[in-house]
Amino acid sequence: MQFVHQPGIDGIPQISRSQRVELLSKGLDYSKLVDGGFKHREAVVDVKDFDEFLSLVDYEKNYKSYWNQFTRTFAKDGRPTNTINKKFYEQFLSVYFSSPGPGQVAMDVAAAVGPFSHILKTKYGIVRSFHQDLVDYNTAKHAFLEDGEVERVVSNATELPVEDQSLDLMFLLNSWEHFQAPSDLDFLIEAERCLRPGGKMFIVPLKAAASAFVRTDPDLWQTKQVYDSSSDPLFRTTVPVDVDKCGQVYDQHHDADLLLEFAQKTPNLSYEVITVRLNEVPDWHPPELDRPCDVVVAERR
DSSP: OOOOEEESOTTOOBOOHHHHHHHHHHOOOHHHHHHTTOEEEEEEEOHHHHHHHHHHHOHHHHTHHHHHHHHHHHHHTTOOGGGGHHHHHHHHHHHHHHOOOTTOEEEEETOTTOSHHHHHHHHHOOSEEEEEESSOOOOTTOGGGSSSSSEEEESOTTSOSSOTTOEEEEEEESOGGGOOTTHHHHHHHHHHHHEEEEEEEEEESOOBOSSOEEEEOGGGHHHHOOSOTTSOOEEETTSOEEESOOSOSOEEEBOHHHHHHHHHHOTTEEEEEEEEEESOOOTTSOGGGGSOEEEEEEEEO
């Protein structure tokens, strides 16, 4: 398939909220993925393992600025402050499935001001931990990004300033869905270059649906467009858009067809989707954790 993208959404089909909800309820077509060469499995994670991770990391103590930033945001939006545990859960799953350890080199991609790169270095003994983002954030309020433990990288994720086959682990936490066309595919091509044989890249979570679509709020294009503030965001002409007040410039849900096309263009990566569930969700965790979460693992051949 030849992908075509354009700035803005003129001429691109639009879908309604009800159509979006229907596509989400149908979910990702795992059978099509498996038929196309992906692996797929389900995993049930003991909530006690997650709670042990929370105790080990102790976000409120060790990453107070990060904790405060998101609890305030959730409170402002009228959501329970324990909604932040959803972000912690994504970091836990990244550790759970990657088993990071001494001697490895890792990169947290599109990391913003998140602490995951620091956690990898200080709690799991990663020898080098890169903290990458397109935006050169002001990290003065986040001491954990200024203490010398992580190596900050300001670059496009599709052009990482690292050598070929130099990384053991790469992570995208709640970020890949915001990579505008064609950078979601271009990043996978770059990961294929950067990973050592046997190295792995993790997308946590994978936002997916029965058919691909992008949510976008055009009112935010000029204020939150991080690629080029003077240009409209880029959209695939064949992927419909849902225009609403979603709080995002670009929020894509991929489908099996897109993922299979991407896999064909990155032949040195083998792909697996893991559908994860917690065995139980106690009251101190937000109800969002009661839903399955898809994790993409791409391993360098």
